[in-house]
Amino acid sequence: MKNFFRAVTLFSFAVVGLTTAPSLLAQGSSSAKYKGSPDLPSSGSMTPVDVIIQFNTPPSNSQFQTFSSYGQVQHQFVHVNAIHATIPAAFIPFIEALPFVKYVSLNRVNSRMLDITTASVNANEVWASGYDGSGIGVAVIDSGVYQHPDLSTRNGTGSRIVYSQSFLTGLNASDQYGHGTHVAGIVASNATDSTGPEFSRSYKGVAPNANIINLRVLDANGDGTDSGVIAAIDEAIALKNTYNIRVINLSLGRPVYESYTLDPLCQAVEAAWKAGIVVVAAAGNYGRTTSQNTNGYGTIVAPGNDPYVITVGAMNAMGTPSISDDIVASYSSKGPTAFDHLVKPDLVAPGNGVVSLMAPNSTLATQYPSVLVPASDYEPGATGMSSTYMKLSGTSMATPVVSGTVALMLEQNPSLNPDQVKARLMKTAVKNFSLYSTAYDSFTQAAFQNQSDIFTVGAGYLNAQAATLNTDVATLPAMSPLATFVASFDVTMNRNFSLVWGSSVVWGDTAVYGAQVFKAVMNGASVVWGDSVVWGDTVITGNSVVWGDSVLAGTSIQALDVGDGDSSQ
Numbered sequence: 379m380k381n382f383f384r385a386v387t388l389f390s391f392a393v394v395g396l397t398t399a400p401s402l403l404a405q406g407s408s409s410a411k412y413k414g415s416p417d418l419p420s421s422g423s424m425t426p427v428d429v430i431i432q433f434n435t436p437p438s439n440s441q442f443q444t445f446s447s448y449g450q451v452q453h454q455f456v457h458v459n460a461i462h463a464t465i466p467a468a469f470i471p472f473i474e475a476l477p478f479v480k481y482v483s484l485n486r487v488n489s490r491m492l493d494i495t496t497a498s499v500n501a502n503e504v505w506a507s508g509y510d511g512s513g514i515g516v517a518v519i520d521s522g523v524y525q526h527p528d529l530s531t532r533n534g535t536g537s538r539i540v541y542s543q544s545f546l547t548g549l550n551a552s553d554q555y556g557h558g559t560h561v562a563g564i565v566a567s568n569a570t571d572s573t574g575p576e577f578s579r580s581y582k583g584v585a586p587n588a589n590i591i592n593l594r595v596l597d598a599n600g601d602g603t604d605s606g607v608i609a610a611i612d613e614a615i616a617l618k619n620t621y622n623i624r625v626i627n628l629s630l631g632r633p634v635y636e637s638y639t640l641d642p643l644c645q646a647v648e649a650a651w652k653a654g655i656v657v658v659a660a661a662g663n664y665g666r667t668t669s670q671n672t673n674g675y676g677t678i679v680a681p682g683n684d685p686y687v688i689t690v691g692a693m694n695a696m697g698t699p700s701i702s703d704d705i706v707a708s709y710s711s712k713g714p715t716a717f718d719h720l721v722k723p724d725l726v727a728p729g730n731g732v733v734s735l736m737a738p739n740s741t742l743a744t745q746y747p748s749v750l751v752p753a754s755d756y757e758p759g760a761t762g763m764s765s766t767y768m769k770l771s772g773t774s775m776a777t778p779v780v781s782g783t784v785a786l787m788l789e790q791n792p793s794l795n796p797d798q799v800k801a802r803l804m805k806t807a808v809k810n811f812s813l814y815s816t817a818y819d820s821f822t823q824a825a826f827q828n829q830s831d832i833f834t835v836g837a838g839y840l841n842a843q844a845a846t847l848n849t850d851v852a853t854l855p856a857m858s859p860l861a862t863f864v865a866s867f868d869v870t871m872n873r874n875f876s877l878v879w880g881s882s883v884v885w886g887d888t889a890v891y892g893a894q895v896f897k898a899v900m901n902g903a904s905v906v907w908g909d910s911v912v913w914g915d916t917v918i919t920g921n922s923v924v925w926g927d928s929v930l931a932g933t934s935i936q937a938l939d940v941g942d943g944d945s946s947q
Contacts, residue, residue, distance in 0.1 A: 413474040415483035415635050424466040428452075428485040430604055430642045433459040433478055441478055453605060456612045457649035460642050462605040481640045485605045486632050487934025492567060492581040495728040495779060497699035500843035501584045504786050509846065511585025511785035515540065515623040516565050517614040517655075518778075519607060520558030520630065521596035521937060522551050524737035526766070528567040532587060538566060540621055542592040543613060545606040554598035556740030557937040560770055561629045562590050563735030564778035565785070571766045572756050579756040581733050581767055584782025584842065585789075591621050596630065598741050600937040604632075607935060608646040615653045624788045626650055627781040628659040628687075629774035631679030632935040634716040643935075644684040656788075656796045657687040658781045660773040660938045661723040662711030665691075665834075666819075666826055675712045675833055678722045679938070683715035685857035688784075688800050689722045692729025692776040693839060694817060694944045701808065704728075706834055708817035708826035708944050710773055713833035713861070720858045721832055721871060724800065725807045727840040729776030730943045736768040742939075743768060771943025783842040790846050801852035801878050806845045807838030809891070820945040832871070833861075837891050854878040 419427060431445065436459050445451050449465030462485060465473065474482050496502055522544070523529070529538050539562075542551035553559045567583035593610040595602040607630070614623050628647070638644040647657045662679035682689040692707035707730045713722035733751055736743050743749065749768040753760035756767070784799055794802075811830035818825055828834060860872040871891075 413479060413481055414470065415481070415640070417484050417486075417635050418470055418482065419467045422468040424468055426464045427467045427470065428462075428464050428603075428605075429470070429482055430485050430608070431461050431463055431473060431482050432480040432640075432642055432645065434480045435459060435478070437461070437478065444476075445473075453609060455608055455646070457615050457653070458608060458612070458642060458646050460608070460645070462608075481642075483604075483635070483640070483642055485603050486635075487601055487603055487936075492564060492569075492583060492733055493579045494695050494697060494699055495564070495732050496582060496584055498693075498695045498701050498704065498728050499584070499779060499783065499840045501783065501786070503843040504846050505586070507846070509786045509789050511566060511588030511782065511789055513589075513622060514585065514625065514785040514788050515589045515591050515621040516585070516625045516627060516781055516785055517591040517593055517610075517623050518558055518562045518565065518627050519593045519595055519610045519614070520561050520627070521555035521600060522553035522558045522594035522737075523562045523590055523592040524553045524559040524735070524740075526559060526563065526567075526735045526737070527570045528563060528572075528581070528583075528735055528766075529590060530568065530570055532568070534570065538587070538589045539592050540589045541617060542594070543610075544594040545609050545613075546594060546597055546602070549594070549597065551592050551594045553594075553737040553740055555596055555600045555937065556737040556742035556768070557596065557600055557629070557770075557774065557939060558592070558594065559737040559740070560734045560742075560768065561627060561774060561778045562592070564732060564775060565627060565782040566590055567735055576758075577756050578758050581756065583734070584779055585785035588782065588785040589621060591617065591623055596935075596937055600741070602630070602935050604643050604935060608642060611646040611650050614655065615650055618653060618655060623655060625781050625784045626655055626657045627778050628657065628681060629777045630935055630937050631660055631662050631682055634678070634680045634683050637717045638680070638684045638715070639718075641680055641683075643681045647681045647684050648686050651686040651796050654795060656784050656799050657681075658777050658784065659684070659687045659689050660777045661689050661691040663709045663772050663938050665710045665712055665828075666708055673827075676714060676716055677711040678713050678715045679711060682711075682722065683718065683720065685718075685720050686796070688780060688803065689724045689836070689858070690729075690773060690777045690780045691723035691726040691834070691836065692771070692773045693726045694730035695728040697731070701839060704839070705812075705815040705817055706828040706830060707771070708819065708828065709771075710776075710834070719861050719863070721836070721861050722858055723836040724858055725780070725804055725836045725838055725840055727776040727779040729773055729779070730771045731769055732771065732775040733767050733769045734775070736764070736766055738765065742770070770939045772939035774938040780840055783840060783845060786842060787846050797854070797856040797878065798852045800856040802848045802850065803840065803845050804837035804856070805850065806841050806848050807836075808841050809838040811835055811839070818945040820943055823945065832891050852878040
């Protein structure tokens with residue numbers, strides 16, 4: 379015990395340069411409460427803890443050396459003022475107390491969370507206009523990407539996976555889990571293995587000639603860490619000009635533990651946005667959450683909770699190209715975001731039962747037989763299961779549909795910035811949903827009720843053709859707007875005239891989100907809704923959870939897929 383206090387005292391002298399340890403203890407006790415994430419350990423042990431330390435400004439050499447002297451600095455990020463370090467738990471309060479430290483959080487774990495799909499969003503109409511994503515680089519930050527024939531160049535002599543790097547110690551950039559290959563196929567498959575007179579269906583991605591930048595952050599089980607994802611985003615920014623990286627796809631996520639203004643993962647995606655890269659993130663798969671009477675509301679995951687990114691929820695295309703029978707996927711996470719109460723998702727896209735590329739011998743392909751598709755589904759007369767394609771469901775699958783669409787938009791108009799892309803996607807999204815729908819779990823056939831409000835479908839259903847044809851130019855930021863809980867079950871969407879949504883009739887909230895979501899007027903403000911159907915009860919219980927600071931139960935960063943998903947019956 380004496381040695382423990384000696385270590386703490388030495389640390390206090392060396393780090394802060396104070397004359398007495400008690401003064402540091404006092405500073406730490408008053409400052410740490412708001413400079414550390416709620417999931418940090420509370421014990422004062424010398425057990426090593428993996429953390430991400432953010433700074434108010436880029437750290438000086440002396441400040442940086444402070445941490446290397448009393449812990450192990452694993453990595454210094456380039457585009458985020460932060461480091462990844464391993465330090466004893468007892469030292470965390472003192473580090474939080476340092477005036478140049480902005481925030482300390484755990485290095486959290488991140489985990490797993492076409493033919494019909496492309497037809498549903500009218501991508502085929504964009505191809506007919508001559509756009510296929512040529513020259514656009516899409517960074518797939520995921521479990522790796524397998525060198526699949528469908529990711530070959532147009533002449534078949536090379537690969538469109540133009541760069542690969544792993545951010546997992548001791549692992550290469552191959553796809554051991556299978557998720558990243560499936561995601562990359564939704565973005566950019568050219569259907570080499572399903573094109574020809576013998577095939578009845580062709581599994582082509584949304585941008586079938588886009589290039590893939592493979593940045594692996596998830597292991598064979600679909601798990602990774604914040605630090606790995608942040609490092610990959612750093613690398614995507616560094617490689618932007620080399621490979622014309624205009625889009626980052628994040629079909630992964632984890633629970634929200636604090637405001638996006640403090641979350642290092644959100645700060646990383648904002649760095650990419652500032653660099654001119656469109657970041658597309660999954661909403662999450664917690665829409666079936668019924669705990670605390672919230673009916674799945676308030677379950678958006680990070681970094682999809684950041685207002686600068688495009689956050690995507692999932693639709694069930696019901697096995698048909700027409701969207702007239704499509705319904706919201708029951709598992710698709712709903713807003714508002716925890717802590718900040720932003721309107722999310724921003725839009726929805728097909729994500730249920732999406733057929734895309736298989737990575738042979740990957741975990742998903744070998745251990746989950748439900749993902750396999752019969753070869754006869756696309757090759758009449760064939761027997762057995764396909765060795766090249768598989769089927770997954772989740773907001774992980776909806777996200778690359780939007781990423782591929784962004785690639786088409788940027789090929790058509792390379793001058794668009796991330797805000798202009800987001801604004802056009804949201805404004806042109808289809809908004810004529812049925813107000814209520816019922817989805818069924820494909821395994822248990824359990825029924826789930828959905829209401830098509832802005833916290834479920836955002837601005838609407840992706841329409842790739844309309845997005846590429848739109849010529850409206852947003853001149854203000856397209857940050858996702860703030861929602862405010864007013865009274866009882868009444869919620870309003872704040873009109874901020876410094877954002878594009880409040881700037882004019884062209885970009886007004888009803889133009890972007892549709893008129894049907896504004897059901898009444900209260901105190902001069904449009905009420906998004908005013909009935910108890912949204913929360914599923916007639917008491918304030920659900921509201922207090924959604925509008926409070928509750929942390930979504932779950933694990934850390936994961937690939938966002940849900941296996942079988944909803945029934946298409």
